[in-house]
Amino acid sequence: MKFFVDTVDQRNKIVKSNLFKLGFETFELAQKDKANAEDVFVFSPAKRWSKQEIDDLTPKITLFCGKIDEIFAKTLKDKNIKHINFLDDEIFAIKNANLTAEGVLALLLKHSPKSIFENKILIFGFGRISKALAILFLKLGIHFEIASFSKKSFEESFFVSNKNFFGFDFVKDIEKFDVFVNTRPEKFLDESILTKIQPNALFLETASVACLDEENAKNFCFVKAPSLPQIFCPENAAKVVLDKILGEIKT
DSSP states (O other), X not given: OEEEEOTTSHHHHHHXXXXXXXXXXXXXXXXXXXXXXXXXXXXXXXXXXXXXXXXTSOTTOEEEESOOOGGGHHHHHHTTOEEEEGGGSHHHHHHHHHHHHHHHHHHHHHHOSSOTTTOOEEEEOOSHHHHHHHHHHXXXXXXXXXXXXXXXXXXXXXXXXXXXXXXXXXXXXXXXXXXXXXXOSSOOOOHHHHTTSOTTOEEEEOSSSOSSOGGGOOXXXXXXXXXXXXHHOHHHHHHHHHHHHHHHHTO
């Protein structure tokens, strides 16, 4: 069994090095012509796939990555490729969310002109990343509120915050916030809402699908923040990936 690792992702460079130290044959993805059935390909959990990339995969491999669009399911099946989605593992996803929250804090410190303790922060969504952020902010004593878009999430958000919004109720209070963190992979903020954001506010976009059209981010600082674990804590992020790979190949 050989490993072919896409090292565009910083954490995967460390994964490749550690696999080699453990005695596995490891190669850069560019050497995939050496791959055979039963070999393992490793990509980032945030990898976005094209049809051509799926078509070019070696048959009968094990493929570690994130979600792959359903339209490619038949191709994977026809090529007898075993797809292991990192993010289907809840423990992996939670650990990744915790590291993402640390990255958000780093960006907040870097880009906000205010002390983190003076900022009023609005978090969009209440999934894993939002929950990790809420726990981190609670520990630090940072003021935050949550806007969630399902009844269940709205109710659960009161575990961590006393002031929360359901759906678009946040719009009436939007001017009071200094920082916005989006975790929802969906476009839901239009220009009529964005113009209400106070000048010089900071907007951090962590989702794989942006919640707004970037050309409408005119009077505030808009920062794209994908794949934060590989940027701010690649060693820890690599360990989470490596533990998942080793756990799967031993079963």
